[in-house]
Each structure stands twice: as C-alpha cells, then as structure tokens.
Amino acid sequence: MKLGPFILRRLLLSIFVLIGLSIVIFILARVVPGDPARLALGPRAPEDVVEQLRKELHMDKSLPEQYWIWLTNALRGDLGKSLVTKRPVIEDIKEYLPATLELVFFTAIFMVFFAILLGTLAARYKDRWVDGVIRIFSYIGVSIPAFVLAVFFILIFGYAWPILPVLGRLGSQFTVARVTGFMILDSMLAGNWTAAWNAFTHLILPAIALALGGTFQEARITRSSMVDNLSKDFIAAERGYGIPERRIMFKYLLKPSLIPTVSVMGMDIAATIGNAFLVEMIFNWPGISRYGINAMLFKDLNAISGVVLIIGLIFALTNIVVDIIVAFLDPRVRLGGIRGQ
Amino acid sequence: MDDKTLLEIKDLHVWYKVYGGYLKVLHGVNFLVRKGERVGLVGEAGCGKTTTMKSILQILPPGDSRIPKGEIIYKGKDILKMSFGELQRLRSKEVAMIFQDPTAALNPVFTIGAQIGDVVRYSIALEEKRVKKEKIKTLSARALKEVYMPDPERILTNYPFQLSGGMRQRVCIAMSISSPRNLLIADEPGTSLDVTIQDQILRLLKEIVEKQGTSIILITHSLGVAREMTDRIYVMYAGTIVETAPAKDLFKNPVHPYTRGLLASVPKISGGGIARGIPGRIPDYLNPPPGCRFQPRCEYATPSCQEKPPQLFEIDKDHFVACYLAQR
Amino acid sequence: MANKNFLAVTVEKPREKGKWHRFWDRVSRYWYHFSRNKLSVVGLAIVVLVIILAIFAPLVTPYPEHAGPFVDYKNAGQPPSAKYWLGTDPIGRDIFSRIIFAFRGALVMSILVLAIAVPVGTVFGLLAGFYHGTIIDTVIMRISDIFLSVPSLVLALAIAAVLKPNLMNSMIAVTVMWWPWYTRLVYGMASSIRNDYFVIAAELSGASKFHIIFREILPNCLSPVFTKMALDVGWVILIGASLSFVGLGEQPPTPALGQMVSDGARYLPQLWWMSVFPALAIIIVILGFNLFGDGIRDMLQSSR
Numbered sequence: 001m002k003l004g005p006f007i008l009r010r011l012l013l014s015i016f017v018l019i020g021l022s023i024v025i026f027i028l029a030r031v032v033p034g035d036p037a038r039l040a041l042g043p044r045a046p047e048d049v050v051e052q053l054r055k056e057l058h059m060d061k062s063l064p065e066q067y068w069i070w071l072t073n074a075l076r077g078d079l080g081k082s083l084v085t086k087r088p089v090i091e092d093i094k095e096y097l098p099a100t101l102e103l104v105f106f107t108a109i110f111m112v113f114f115a116i117l118l119g120t121l122a123a124r125y126k127d128r129w130v131d132g133v134i135r136i137f138s139y140i141g142v143s144i145p146a147f148v149l150a151v152f153f154i155l156i157f158g159y160a161w162p163i164l165p166v167l168g169r170l171g172s173q174f175t176v177a178r179v180t181g182f183m184i185l186d187s188m189l190a191g192n193w194t195a196a197w198n199a200f201t202h203l204i205l206p207a208i209a210l211a212l213g214g215t216f217q218e219a220r221i222t223r224s225s226m227v228d229n230l231s232k233d234f235i236a237a238e239r240g241y242g243i244p245e246r247r248i249m250f251k252y253l254l255k256p257s258l259i260p261t262v263s264v265m266g267m268d269i270a271a272t273i274g275n276a277f278l279v280e281m282i283f284n285w286p287g288i289s290r291y292g293i294n295a296m297l298f299k300d301l302n303a304i305s306g307v308v309l310i311i312g313l314i315f316a317l318t319n320i321v322v323d324i325i326v327a328f329l330d331p332r333v334r335l336g337g338i339r340g341q
Numbered sequence: 342m343d344d345k346t347l348l349e350i351k352d353l354h355v356w357y358k359v360y361g362g363y364l365k366v367l368h369g370v371n372f373l374v375r376k377g378e379r380v381g382l383v384g385e386a387g388c389g390k391t392t393t394m395k396s397i398l399q400i401l402p403p404g405d406s407r408i409p410k411g412e413i414i415y416k417g418k419d420i421l422k423m424s425f426g427e428l429q430r431l432r433s434k435e436v437a438m439i440f441q442d443p444t445a446a447l448n449p450v451f452t453i454g455a456q457i458g459d460v461v462r463y464s465i466a467l468e469e470k471r472v473k474k475e476k477i478k479t480l481s482a483r484a485l486k487e488v489y490m491p492d493p494e495r496i497l498t499n500y501p502f503q504l505s506g507g508m509r510q511r512v513c514i515a516m517s518i519s520s521p522r523n524l525l526i527a528d529e530p531g532t533s534l535d536v537t538i539q540d541q542i543l544r545l546l547k548e549i550v551e552k553q554g555t556s557i558i559l560i561t562h563s564l565g566v567a568r569e570m571t572d573r574i575y576v577m578y579a580g581t582i583v584e585t586a587p588a589k590d591l592f593k594n595p596v597h598p599y600t601r602g603l604l605a606s607v608p609k610i611s612g613g614g615i616a617r618g619i620p621g622r623i624p625d626y627l628n629p630p631p632g633c634r635f636q637p638r639c640e641y642a643t644p645s646c647q648e649k650p651p652q653l654f655e656i657d658k659d660h661f662v663a664c665y666l667a668q669r
Numbered sequence: 670m671a672n673k674n675f676l677a678v679t680v681e682k683p684r685e686k687g688k689w690h691r692f693w694d695r696v697s698r699y700w701y702h703f704s705r706n707k708l709s710v711v712g713l714a715i716v717v718l719v720i721i722l723a724i725f726a727p728l729v730t731p732y733p734e735h736a737g738p739f740v741d742y743k744n745a746g747q748p749p750s751a752k753y754w755l756g757t758d759p760i761g762r763d764i765f766s767r768i769i770f771a772f773r774g775a776l777v778m779s780i781l782v783l784a785i786a787v788p789v790g791t792v793f794g795l796l797a798g799f800y801h802g803t804i805i806d807t808v809i810m811r812i813s814d815i816f817l818s819v820p821s822l823v824l825a826l827a828i829a830a831v832l833k834p835n836l837m838n839s840m841i842a843v844t845v846m847w848w849p850w851y852t853r854l855v856y857g858m859a860s861s862i863r864n865d866y867f868v869i870a871a872e873l874s875g876a877s878k879f880h881i882i883f884r885e886i887l888p889n890c891l892s893p894v895f896t897k898m899a900l901d902v903g904w905v906i907l908i909g910a911s912l913s914f915v916g917l918g919e920q921p922p923t924p925a926l927g928q929m930v931s932d933g934a935r936y937l938p939q940l941w942w943m944s945v946f947p948a949l950a951i952i953i954v955i956l957g958f959n960l961f962g963d964g965i966r967d968m969l970q971s972s973r
Contacts, residue, residue: 013814016811017818020815021819024816024824028828029831139956139960140952143955144955145907147911147914147927148948151944154937155941155945158938159937230403232445233441234446234447234448236395237440237516238456238459240432241459242431243433247459274820274821274823277823292826295830297830297915297916308819308827329450330449331449
C-alpha cells in the first residue's frame with residue numbers, strides 16, 4: 001500500500017489552501033469592515049480609547065505585517081477575545097466544538113448507512129415499486145432545506161407528538177461531568193447509561209434534519225453506479241465462473257459502486273457543516289455553529305474569524321479522510337493509475 | 342443425439358427488453374458441440390454470437406432479457422430448467438467463458454489474486470467445505486503459469502490496470518482453466534489486442550485445448566482464424582444459424598449466400614483489389630424482416646423467402662444450410 | 670415493404686427551409702427530449718407559475734400593501750380562511766401575499782448571483798484551461814480552491830455578517846462563493862479541449878488568443894455550464910433562504926422566505942401557518958427548479 005506519499009501530498013495541499021483561507025479571513029475581518037477597533041468599542045467610545053485598541057491590534061503597521069502578527073497569534077492559539085462572551089475565542093471554541101463534531105459525526109454515519117441501504121435496494125429492485133418510491137422521496141428529500149425540516153420537526157415532535165426531545169443535548173434531569181465534551185461518550189465514561197441513551201435521543205432529530213438531503217442524493221448516486229456496474233462484463237464473468245450471487249453483490253459489485261458515493265461525500269459533509277449553522281440554532285444545540293451565528297449577528301469579528309478558520313480546518317481534515325477512503329476503495333487512485341494513463 | 346454430444350442448443354430464442362418493445366435478437370439458434378470438438382462460430386458484429394454463448398451460462402443481463410423459447414441441453418440436461426445449485430455446478434466445474442474484452446471482464450478494484458482465488462475456491466468448494474488459503478494461492482499461481490505468465494506470485498498481488506492488455510487476456514484464460522472444464526467458450530479472444538498478441542493468445546488456447554482434451558467454442562469474425570483453429574464452423578446471421586459444416590467443407594463448398602459473401606469479403610494477400618463485401622447491414626431487431634432474416638440483403642431472394650424462415654437442411658454429411666436455394 | 674428500406678442508404682436531401690421553420694424544428698426537438706420525463710414538465714410548470722406570480726405580484730395578490738410596513742391588529746393572527754388564504758401574522762398581514770412578494774427577492778437573487786458568478790467563473794476557468802500548466806493556471810485554480818475550502822454557506826454567512834445585512838450584500842456574499850464551481854467545471858473541459866486538433870489547427874492558422882478561447886473553446890464548454898446553471902437556481906434560492914432565515918438577508922418589513930419561516934417559528938404552535946406555508950413555498954420552489962434543471966440536463970445531454 002503506497003498510502004503514505006498520497007496522504008502527505010494531500011496534507012501539503014490542505015496546508016496551502018488553509019493559508020489562503022486565513023488571508024481571506026484576515027481581509028474579511030480586518031480590512032473590509034474599515035475600522036475594527038471602532039466597531040468593537042461602539043460609536044460612543046472616546047477616541048483615545050479607540051486609538052489605544054488600534055495600537056493593540058497593530059493597526060498602525062502595514063497590512064502584511066498585521067497579517068503576519070495575526071497569523072502567528074492564531075497559530076499559537078490566540079484568536080483574540082470574543083466581544084460577546086468576553087472570553088478568549090479559543091476557549092469558546094474548545095467548549096462548543098465537541099457538540100458540533102458529535103452531531104456532524106452522527107449525521108455522516110446516518111447518511112452513509114441509509115444512502116447505501118436505499119441505493120442498493122433501488123438498484124436491486126430497479127424499475128419496480130421500491131425503486132419508484134425511493135426516487136420520488138429523493139426528489140422531495142433533496143429539495144427540503146435542512147432548516148425547513150428542522151422547523152417541521154419542532155412543530156411535530158415539540159408540540160403535536162412529543163416522542164423525541166427537540167431542544168438541547170441532554171435532559172435537565174441529568175448531569176454529566178465533562179471529560180471529552182462528547183455527551184454520549186462522557187455519559188458512558190461516567191457509567192451513566194440512561195444519560196447516554198437520553199443524549200442519543202437528543203441527537204436523532206437534528207441528525208436526521210441535517211442528513212436527509214445528502215442521504216437521498218447519495219442513494220441516487222449509489223443506485224445509478226450499481227445499475228451501471230451490474231451490466232458490466234466483469235459481473236457477468238464472475239457469475240459465469242460460479243461465484244455465489246451474494247458474494248458478487250456484497251464484494252464484487254458493492255466496492256466499485258461505492259467509489260462515486262464516497263467521492264461526493266466531501267461535498268455533502270460541507271453542506272452538513274453549513275446547514276448545522278441553522279439547525280443548531282433551531283434545536284438550541286450548544287455547538288460551534290450556534291456560537292458562530294451569534295457572533296455573526298453581533299459582528300463579533302474575532303469570533304467569526306476563529307469559527308471560520310476552525311471549520312476550514314475540520315473540512316480539510318474530512319476531505320483528507322474522504323480521499324483516503326476513496327484511495328482505499330480504488331487502487332487506481334492509490335497507485336496513481338488514473339493520472340498515468 | 343448420440344452419446345458423443347456434449348452440448349446441444351435447440352431453437353433458442355432470446356429477446357432483450359428495450360424502450361418500445363423487445364429486440365428479437367436470437368431467432369431459432371441450433372447448435373451442437375461434441376466431446377473434445379473444436380467448434381467455430383462466425384458472423385459479423387451484432388449478430389448474436391455473444392448472446393448465444395452468454396445464454397449457455399445463463400449470464401444474460403437479468404431483468405432485461407428473456408428466453409421465450411428453446412432448449413440448451415448440456416450432458417442430457419436442459420440448462421434452462423436447472424435448479425440454482427445445478428447451475429452453480431455447471432458454471433464452476435463444467436463450462437467456462439473467456440470474455441472478448443479482458444479489460445471489461447476483470448473487476449478493476451480487486452487484485453488478480455482475489456479474482457482468480459475466488460474462481461478457484463468455488464470450483465472446489467463443492468467437494469471441500471473449507472478450502473485452505475494456501476491451496477487457493479498455489480492453484481491460482483499454477484493457472485497463471487500455464488498461460489506462461491512471468492512471475493505469477495507478483496501478478497497475483499497486482500490490479501488489472503497494472504497489466505498490459507495481453508497479460509489481462511492471459512489472466513482471463515487462466516481463470517477459465519484454473520480448474521479442469523469440459524467446455525471452454527472463447528469469445529473473440531484477443532480482438533481488442535494487436536495482431537501479434539492476438540496470434541499468441543490463439544496459439545495458447547489451441548495448446549491448452551489439445552493438452553486437456555477440452556471442447557471449445559471459438560467465437561470469431563475472422564474466417565481465417567476459424568479455419569485454422571476449429572473442426573467445424575457455424576455461420577451465424579442476425580440471430581440464426583445459416584450454415585454449418587466441417588471447416589474444410591465450408592471453405593470448399595459454401596452454399597448459403599451469406600457464407601459466400603463472407604468468404605468473398607476476406608481481403609486476399611495475393612491481390613485482386615478490395616474485397617467485394619456484402620451490401621447493407623444487420624437488420625433492425627425491433628422489427629426484423631419477415632421470413633428469412635438475410636432476405637433483404639440477398640441477391641437471390643425470391644418472394645417465398647419472405648414467407649417463412651428456412652430451416653436447416655442437410656445437403657452433405659454434417660453440412661447443413663438454412664436456405665431455400667439449397668433445397669431446390 | 671418498409672423493411673426493404675434498410676437496404677438503401679438513405680441520403681436526406683437538404684430541403685430549403687425558412688428560418689422560422691428551422692427554428693421550430695429545433696425547438697420541437699429540444700421539447701421532445703425535455704418532456705420525455707413528465708417530472709421535468711411538472712418542474713417547468715412550477716417555475717413558470719412562480720415567475721409569473723412574482724412578476725405580477727401586485728396584481729395577483731389580494732393584499733399587495735401587506736408586503737411592507739402594514740399593521741392591522743383587528744385581523745392579527747388569523748388562521749387560514751377564505752379571506753386570508755394562508756392566514757395572517759401577529760400584526761395582521763396576509764401570509765399569502767407576503768409569500769408571493771418574497772418570490773421576487775428569491776428570483777432576483779438567484780438571477781443576479783448566477784448572472785455574475787457564471788460568466789466570471791467561466792472566464793477564469795477558460796483562462797486557466799487555456800494556459801494549462803502555467804503560472805496563470807496555478808494562481809487561478811489555487812484561489813478557487815481556497816474558496817472551496819470552507820462550506821459555501823459558512824463563508825457566505827461570514828461575508829454577509831461582516832457587511833451590512835441586506836439583500837444586496839447577501840447576493841454579494843453568495844456570488845463570491847459561487848464562481849469557483851464554474852471555474853473548476855470549465856477548467857476541466859477547457860484544459861482537455863485545448864489540446865484537441867481543431868484548437869491546434871486554429872492556433873497554427875494564426876488565430877488570435879481571444880478567438881481561440883472564446884470562439885473555439887468556449888462553445889464546447891457551454892452545454893455543461895448551462896446544465897449546471899439550471900440545476901443551481903434552486904440551490905441559490907436555498908442558500909438565500911438560509912441567509913434570510915438567520916437574519917442576514919432581506920430585512921423586514923420586506924418579506925423573504927427564510928425570514929418568514931424564522932419569524933413564524935417563534936409563534937409555534939399557535940400560529941403554525943406563519944412558518945409552515947412559507948416553508949412549503951420554499952420546498953415547492955426548490956423542487957420545481959430541481960426538476961426543471963434535471964429536464965434541462967436530459968435535454969442538453971441527449972440533443973447532442
């Protein structure tokens with residue numbers, strides 16, 4: 001397996017892109033608003049105090065110098081102070097990030113599982129009613145924005161039919177000591193299984209709201225690549241050599257058919273992270289996205305740049321993971337067969 | 342049918358479902374292979390050669406194809422009526438097919454070792470419940486050695502895209518002979534490769550067949566290859582067998598107008614300009630012409646040719662022709 | 670004997686046809702491919718209906734004045750009825766009228782965003798593809814990578830937040846995030862077309878770079894670009910609704926779809942119609958444009 005150089009190449013590319021992103025964020029947070037110091041202190045602050053803050057922000061220096069200072073600080077974990085919480089942004093991120101990661105992780109699991117399940121079913125029963133139902137649902141599923149679905153869930157499960165919790169991460173009757181910040185994991189570590197279950201039930205609705213669109217989109221991709229591969233000669237050949245049908249389905253058909261599905265995963269996870277900004281707000285999920293939205297509404301520039309930067313980092317890492325999975329599934333990517341030919 | 346018969350196809354019809362109806366691709370194919378015999382199947386592209394062969398192994402695209410009529414009798418049993426277990430046995434122990442395009446016939450995301458390994462495993466899994474990994478590996482490597490693959494151990498760890506076209510074709514042949522079979526079906530082996538390699542592949546096949554005494558059906562669109570490689574030749578046109586004869590007879594005394602056309606369209610090295618060829622092309626399978634399917638392209642066609650498809654008619658020992666011309 | 674036809678090689682005589690005749694010929698061929706999937710026709714119907722409603726909003730809505738700073742406490746919080754088809758909000762404004770007016774903002778946004786992002790992205794993609802392997806290629810493609818390195822919605826939210834929140838700025842934010850997709854799409858095609866013989870032939874015969882890029886390469890990239898454009902209208906509406914849901918789009922009292930859903934969510938479950946109907950409107954509009962886009966894709970793919 002020559003995965004090593006492959007991952008290294010991907011990492012270098014990501015680092016380059018993240019540096020580019022930091023420039024964009026710097027421009028956005030420091031240059032576009034005009035006078036961040038005045039913005040931070042409000043219109044009524046006396047001029048000498050504002051001048052003082054400008055000095056602290058190094059705004060008397062040239063822009064490249066400012067960027068350099070900002071970047072080195074950011075690399076040391078100093079993202080400045082949040083206007084709203086009055087705490088260092090990095091502390092806020094540490095507090096809120098695990099909740100979002102937990103949510104996105106479960107969303108991704110849900111998405112992959114149901115996309116493959118529905119896609120395989122639709123391919124297996126091609127042009128039958130199962131296929132038709134999945135197709136109709138996928139048209140609708142792709143067209144429902146996550147936040148609209150979240151509002152519907154609040155209406156249905158919050159009022160009409162309260163079988164699942166709709167707000168927060170954990171029922172108020174539980175207290176779980178924070179160790180990792182991942183609620184389910186923390187509950188398990190504390191040996192509190194009812195709390196873990198409760199935390200899980202809180203995850204279900206936000207995760208479904210986030211996953212639905214991507215699930216159906218990927219189910220359609222899985223279906224069409226499976227149908228495509230089913231008519232390939234290698235499947236006919238494997239049948240002809242007497243390899244059992246089930247082994248063909250789950251080994252020889254599934255692996256090549258998953259490559260397109262996994263390849264678009266990166267985009268779907270991007271959409272999930274983006275939609276989490278709205279969905280967390282609706283479900284009152286104490287994650288980084290809800291924090292980010294608050295920062296945006298209050299023009300909290302340090303917090304905004306911190307959040308965007310951290311999301312860029314997470315997204316880069318997920319893309320690397322997706323690429324590794326693709327490389328694992330497709331030897332042509334892993335061993336450089338596509339580029340060579 | 343005598344006891345030397347290995348495979349007999351009787352009046353086989355195969356239809357493909359497409360938008361707007363069925364493509365009536367096979368229209369009464371009759372075909373016979375004796376034990377140890379080398380049979381050639383010749384015809385232009387799209388005439389149903391591959392479809393006939395795929396229906397022997399029952400590997401036509403599921404859902405899109407149907408067999409409204411016909412029998413495929415292998416060792417006295419109709420394949421079309423076989424249970425799933427019997428079919429599995431047929432596929433893993435009796436008949437193997439070598440596909441036309443080795444690149445398409447190999448799964449791109451599994452190693453050669455995994456693919457040959459599974460073929461080997463299921464060809465012996467019927468007798469032995471647990472097959473040792475070591476045994477599979479040795480048998481796979483031995484199969485590769487038989488097709489003269491250099492360094493078989495390494496090839497087993499390679500992926501198809503890492504091999505050349507000729508090597509892929511060898512791998513496909515190795516898969517088919519990894520355990521002894523009674524019938525090999527070779528679908529235009531090597532056509533997608535260049536001529537010298539095609540020649541090597543054909544020689545290799547000939548050698549294997551002679552060594553193991555296997556029956557073989559060789560599909561080709563080249564009459565020259567068929568003459569060199571086979572004992573008896575079937576000529577196929579638009580889903581029907583139009584003529585069959587021992588290889589020598591067919592070249593000496595071709596009867597069906599289509600066979601004659603085919604022979605005339607082979608370019609000759611000794612000059613004579615461009616070959617004559619046959620005007621027109623294979624008919625539309627959705628609405629095939631009535632009666633004889635060759636009739637619209639045939640220069641001897643009479644009105645009666647449009648009425649009923651002609652049946653195979655023995656004009657000489659082992660020489661059958663499906664043409665009203667021959668019966669007169 | 671219709672079956673005898675395949676014997677003869679049929680050569681169609683180029684008949685003299687009028688300009689209009691040829692035009693209608695093409696239209697009917699396109700329509701055939703588009704309408705083969707009935708769902709595309711449904712999509713087209715929704716799209717046309719939404720556009721007509723949006724254009725003639727002041728004429729077709731029962732209370733056009735409600736799409737603004739209007740107050741009528743007598744009719745506040747009315748459920749759907751014959752008078753107020755989809756009910757009213759807590760200050761007595763007709764939800765139906767406001768939804769129709771909100772279509773205007775959504776459509777204007779998606780049209781303007783694509784009208785800017787598509788040409789910009791396409792030109793960058795063409796340049797990077799034409800100068801494949803040079804510094805121009807590297808610079809353009811790395812910059813577009815940077816914009817694709819964060820989920821579009823996140824950076825669009827951040828940009829909209831830093832600027833003053835209004836419809837104009839949310840359009841700017843979305844446009845900034847949208848062009849790189851077209852750059853990437855066109856780059857892939859342009860860099861391979863660039864080495865095709867007809868391009869090399871044009872180069873050898875002394876055609877200008879401008880001619881080669883815009884007259885030789887561009888026409889061969891257009892079909893996928895149009896396909897993506899048709900599919901993207903729905904996505905832009907979705908992103909726009911997301912921005913306005915958070916409060917970073919069109920500001921009240923002017924109605925916007927996302928903003929209406931989030932306003933209504935505060936009055937759940939009593940005034941459920943306040944959020945449910947705008948939410949359904951969003952779904953229907955996006956569904957319509959998605960189905961329409963699928964139809965356009967089928968049409969452009971099979972008419973070639």
